Amino acid sequence: MSEGTKGLSRRDTFMAAAVAAAGTALPGAALAAGKAPSRKVDVVVIGAGFAGLTAARELVRAGRSVVVLEADGRVGGRTKAAMLAGERIDIGGQWVGPSQTRLLELAKAYGVTPVPQYTEGDNLIDIGGRKARYRGEVPGLAPADLEVFGAAVARLEAEAGQITAPRPWLAKDAKVWDALTVETWLQANVPSDPARELIRTLIRAVMSSEAVDVSYLCFLGYIASAGGLGPLISTRGGAQDSLFPGSVWQIAAKIADELGGAVVLDAPVSRIAQDERGVTVSSAKGAWRTQRVIVTVPPAMAARIAYDPPLPAQRDGLTQRMPLGSVIKVVLAYARPFWREQGLSGMVISDRTDFGPWFDRGTPLTRGGALVGFFDGAPARRWADRPATERRAKVIEDIALYFGDEARRPVDYVEEVWTRAPWQRGGYVSVPGPGVLTGFGPALIEPVGRIHWAGTETAEAWAGYIDGAIRSGERAAREVAMNA
Amino acid sequence: MSEGTKGLSRRDTFMAAAVAAAGTALPGAALAAGKAPSRKVDVVVIGAGFAGLTAARELVRAGRSVVVLEADGRVGGRTKAAMLAGERIDIGGQWVGPSQTRLLELAKAYGVTPVPQYTEGDNLIDIGGRKARYRGEVPGLAPADLEVFGAAVARLEAEAGQITAPRPWLAKDAKVWDALTVETWLQANVPSDPARELIRTLIRAVMSSEAVDVSYLCFLGYIASAGGLGPLISTRGGAQDSLFPGSVWQIAAKIADELGGAVVLDAPVSRIAQDERGVTVSSAKGAWRTQRVIVTVPPAMAARIAYDPPLPAQRDGLTQRMPLGSVIKVVLAYARPFWREQGLSGMVISDRTDFGPWFDRGTPLTRGGALVGFFDGAPARRWADRPATERRAKVIEDIALYFGDEARRPVDYVEEVWTRAPWQRGGYVSVPGPGVLTGFGPALIEPVGRIHWAGTETAEAWAGYIDGAIRSGERAAREVAMNA
Numbered sequence: 001m002s003e004g005t006k007g008l009s010r011r012d013t014f015m016a017a018a019v020a021a022a023g024t025a026l027p028g029a030a031l032a033a034g035k036a037p038s039r040k041v042d043v044v045v046i047g048a049g050f051a052g053l054t055a056a057r058e059l060v061r062a063g064r065s066v067v068v069l070e071a072d073g074r075v076g077g078r079t080k081a082a083m084l085a086g087e088r089i090d091i092g093g094q095w096v097g098p099s100q101t102r103l104l105e106l107a108k109a110y111g112v113t114p115v116p117q118y119t120e121g122d123n124l125i126d127i128g129g130r131k132a133r134y135r136g137e138v139p140g141l142a143p144a145d146l147e148v149f150g151a152a153v154a155r156l157e158a159e160a161g162q163i164t165a166p167r168p169w170l171a172k173d174a175k176v177w178d179a180l181t182v183e184t185w186l187q188a189n190v191p192s193d194p195a196r197e198l199i200r201t202l203i204r205a206v207m208s209s210e211a212v213d214v215s216y217l218c219f220l221g222y223i224a225s226a227g228g229l230g231p232l233i234s235t236r237g238g239a240q241d242s243l244f245p246g247s248v249w250q251i252a253a254k255i256a257d258e259l260g261g262a263v264v265l266d267a268p269v270s271r272i273a274q275d276e277r278g279v280t281v282s283s284a285k286g287a288w289r290t291q292r293v294i295v296t297v298p299p300a301m302a303a304r305i306a307y308d309p310p311l312p313a314q315r316d317g318l319t320q321r322m323p324l325g326s327v328i329k330v331v332l333a334y335a336r337p338f339w340r341e342q343g344l345s346g347m348v349i350s351d352r353t354d355f356g357p358w359f360d361r362g363t364p365l366t367r368g369g370a371l372v373g374f375f376d377g378a379p380a381r382r383w384a385d386r387p388a389t390e391r392r393a394k395v396i397e398d399i400a401l402y403f404g405d406e407a408r409r410p411v412d413y414v415e416e417v418w419t420r421a422p423w424q425r426g427g428y429v430s431v432p433g434p435g436v437l438t439g440f441g442p443a444l445i446e447p448v449g450r451i452h453w454a455g456t457e458t459a460e461a462w463a464g465y466i467d468g469a470i471r472s473g474e475r476a477a478r479e480v481a482m483n484a
Numbered sequence: 485m486s487e488g489t490k491g492l493s494r495r496d497t498f499m500a501a502a503v504a505a506a507g508t509a510l511p512g513a514a515l516a517a518g519k520a521p522s523r524k525v526d527v528v529v530i531g532a533g534f535a536g537l538t539a540a541r542e543l544v545r546a547g548r549s550v551v552v553l554e555a556d557g558r559v560g561g562r563t564k565a566a567m568l569a570g571e572r573i574d575i576g577g578q579w580v581g582p583s584q585t586r587l588l589e590l591a592k593a594y595g596v597t598p599v600p601q602y603t604e605g606d607n608l609i610d611i612g613g614r615k616a617r618y619r620g621e622v623p624g625l626a627p628a629d630l631e632v633f634g635a636a637v638a639r640l641e642a643e644a645g646q647i648t649a650p651r652p653w654l655a656k657d658a659k660v661w662d663a664l665t666v667e668t669w670l671q672a673n674v675p676s677d678p679a680r681e682l683i684r685t686l687i688r689a690v691m692s693s694e695a696v697d698v699s700y701l702c703f704l705g706y707i708a709s710a711g712g713l714g715p716l717i718s719t720r721g722g723a724q725d726s727l728f729p730g731s732v733w734q735i736a737a738k739i740a741d742e743l744g745g746a747v748v749l750d751a752p753v754s755r756i757a758q759d760e761r762g763v764t765v766s767s768a769k770g771a772w773r774t775q776r777v778i779v780t781v782p783p784a785m786a787a788r789i790a791y792d793p794p795l796p797a798q799r800d801g802l803t804q805r806m807p808l809g810s811v812i813k814v815v816l817a818y819a820r821p822f823w824r825e826q827g828l829s830g831m832v833i834s835d836r837t838d839f840g841p842w843f844d845r846g847t848p849l850t851r852g853g854a855l856v857g858f859f860d861g862a863p864a865r866r867w868a869d870r871p872a873t874e875r876r877a878k879v880i881e882d883i884a885l886y887f888g889d890e891a892r893r894p895v896d897y898v899e900e901v902w903t904r905a906p907w908q909r910g911g912y913v914s915v916p917g918p919g920v921l922t923g924f925g926p927a928l929i930e931p932v933g934r935i936h937w938a939g940t941e942t943a944e945a946w947a948g949y950i951d952g953a954i955r956s957g958e959r960a961a962r963e964v965a966m967n968a
Binding site: 178179180181183209211212270306312317320324326380381420422425426435438440 | 659664667668671693694752784787788790794796798800801805808810864868869901903906909917919920922924
């Protein structure tokens, strides 16, 4: 072994091989003129979010040559970093919970350590016209409403317990549950206005959709996928337990660095053409010839690729019926975390404001104070196409309603209108309405010839989360390995 | 005036001008290399179905230069002709009703005359386990069930009466109606199993969707658009009143002939790029520069075009939430219309078969007998991706269940799996689930800069029908004329 390669681990050698296999770019004009692609890889992965990067990493570690084609000019998919008051923060997915073991392990492998979400002090709740301060995870509703809420949660958990993620359509009562919206279920089963309104607000917060948009079966499936409603909605011990100083996005960036030239940015894929011997994938950066393709982008975005031969009716039909939720994420920096001085945790759940919920967003890196919050569902739809200055004014007005005039003087402000992001067009996840999972569900995962489907929507656990994206990428890599 | 042009009407001169303006094709390679398109027209119309052809016809008559870019290798969109036992028949949209005045006028203008749907003899109904023969438009349910059905129809008509098509989201109770599926409404309001099952079957027949898929507001809007449930579901006097010997499709073909070289086939549009001074539309047959674009393809197909700048969040969100219904159409020819000899009309409504409803499809051109029928909704999903031979066997098995062994010997058979048609991917119409019309409805019609939206989904009357497509094309042409 020469001095030059002495320091390279076995994995590094695989990486170097994969990068070499990805080859060099053909000029687009040559492709347009109909020449066959000269670049060959074992697997083409479409999308450089956590699902695609994980799939590529697994395949490269197994000795396959891979190229990851990313439409956007960056990696990370529905995670993304932004600079706020000198700190790199997440403007996409950000949290991690204790049962999200695949994300925790991946973070550890790349030397990135989460810190707990700040939860000291009182949360504020303002639902159904009643304001309250409360501590911990039990929302501050009036006792009678809280009792109804508790019974609803118990029933949701019990029914979700009859579902095996990621195949809710196999549940005994799937057809009944998939015939109604969550809103219909609320009206029939939750006899308290504030309890119903709280659940609507939670649906908005966890699925960035309205209760009228969501199939009740889909909601149960989402709960099952998270291992319960508690894990889904809780901060401490739940999906919002911890976050990453310097961003969770940096993990995606580190995987991409490791994959090196195998990740091709600004390469939206226009066409996937299968024939008897393989697949040709055409992108804005030219074409690749391959044996297998893993499509990791959400179904509604995968629909925007042309397929030859055309997709089966069931798969195409699914892609017409899996809209992404509507979300705008905002992070604000303040000179001080002044709410902490008022004994507040920074967390506010309100049905009175368009902006919200919001949370303290401090990390050990944060010099002053920071808040993170969302326009979700209908408010996201109302605000997405308006000028940024109007959105900012609304955010600050809403925060000041609970936190006072000090909230009017942020020192920095960043936002991401995910429904306007050209290659995501929504977030956090695809949310089917009634009839879709029972009518088209199997097409979410079933391969089409040499095309395999990944992405957080397909995960066997934590669908809709970064952890689910990672799991789906690993599963797709295994599928490809079995079929090669 | 020279002898050569003496015979040309004023309209013909406009046509010739439009065709000349459409210019000649640039080689694709030159476009790929980034050259500006040399072909300029006043308006680019995308889609050569009835909406697009009508819009182009109107614009050309108003003196505008137009090109119609059609992705498919034929015109007609969701209408299409096929040969059955020597007769040209429709394998897509086919019927016309007396209030579909725009289609009737257009047919007249092109010398195409409808003939009444055959309705002599008894219809068969087999719903909820009870078979019956009946005559006329009142379905043969048991009296108690018929009473419930009648009350349901009255309530549907009354509530639809509160809706102004094409904007159901403006109705006072829109939010309530858009929060539930038709299935939920049935369970709460129709206390008879057979009446509910009949309405489910009718939803399948008129929207090619399941009752669980459809927002109750959408269903009311569909009824309002047709001027009532009677007009929607009836043969005599309704939307199935008459059909066209030689196909309704021939009207589309005649308009296309008149437009001549302005209609470009096999030209899927990949990109619509707007700038301050105009629009560049890129297709597989090269690019056009224009002032206005009319997109007539359904929202789910329009989503598969790239837009620069990207579409507003509301419009993009809509395109993720307007799936096309699921339909397979089948037409069979027999040596004789043997059902007529049994005193049957040929019409069968059944919830026992996957195939159905079906109807007599005879016209004065038909030598023997012919039947036309559908797999709609869930049955269409079950059968679309199976081999054609299995579908044919199922069709014949289902027909023989009611018509006996003679049904097993068709002399010809044609089918169209609309959910597999690459440029339609479903039919007859886009059917939104709950939350979509109230959440995104206005984006169905509101122009985006220089892009205008047409297609039957946008029609102020008879949305989902050829008549609605024509109306939408006329409206879009007026919009463009007002804005130019």
